[in-house]
Amino acid sequence: MDVIEEGFDAVIRTGEPSDSRLMARKLGSYRRIMVGAPKYFEQHGVPKTPEDLMQHRCLLYRFPSSGKVDxxxxxxxxxxxxxxxxxxxxxxxxxxxxxxxxxxxxxACMPDVAIRQQLEIGSLVSVLDGFNRDHTILRVLWPSSRHLSPKLRVFVDYVTTALFPDASKETTPR
Structure with missing residues (x-):
């Protein structure tokens, strides 16, 4: 989608921004991690290698837009x-x-930001971390101008705080 042509105030995207007409602020980064409940691992064992997943029940995500499995x-x-x-x-x-x-x-394999609370309380635990090099940067982008409008600044600050409480408050033109 073209943020400017379609009249969006802001969009949230992964990857490097490629449109020089947009300003960007890094919200933070996240990882997709493999997780399960402690009781599942007690009953079925903990996978030690990626190949071990072939013997486990996998909960998969299908992208609604393409129908492809993650x-x-x-x-x-x-x-x-x-x-x-x-x-x-x-x-x-x-x-x-x-x-x-x-x-x-x-x-299941999910973004760690989506299951932060479950990881903290231990209802989900991650596995195979040594085989996982996933790292994705999330940015908010908006049409370039001298200053952020007050409503956009509030939105950007809120999203940053809600998703990534420890994220830096850096704004960079891209």
């Missing part, structure tokens, strides 16, 4: 590993995956 961010020695994971359930939104994983129905 590939989990697994790598070894800098090389991306690709598996056709056996799906016990597939969803096109994160909420059911969080619920299924917390209920002990399998292992």
């Amino acid at each position: 590939q989990w961010p697994l790598s070894r020695a800098g090389e991306t590993l690709t598996f056709d994971l056996a799906s016990s359930m597939t969803a096109n939104t994160l909420e059911p995956l969080v619920c299924f994983a917390e209920s002990g129905l399998g292992i």
Whole structure:
């Protein structure tokens, strides 16, 4: 989408901004991580290698826009590993995956920012971290101008604080 041509006040995007007509502020970064409930791992064991996932119940995410199933961010020695994971359930939104994983129905791959509370209280635990090199930067972009409008500044500050409480308050032209 063209932010300026379509009249958007702001958009949130991953990756490097490529339109020089836009200003950008890094909100923070997140990782997609593999998680499951402690009770799932007690019953089925903890995967030690990515190949072990072939013996586990995997809760997969399907992108609603393309219909493609998300590939989990697994790598070894800098090389991306690709598996056709056996799906016990597939969803096109994160909420059911969080619920299924917390209920002990399998292992899911989700953005850590979406399950921060579950990780803190221990209802979900991450696995295979040594095989995960995922790191994604999230930015808010808006049409270039001398100053942010007050309503846009409030929105940007809110989103930054809500998603990434420890993020820097840096604004850079891009």
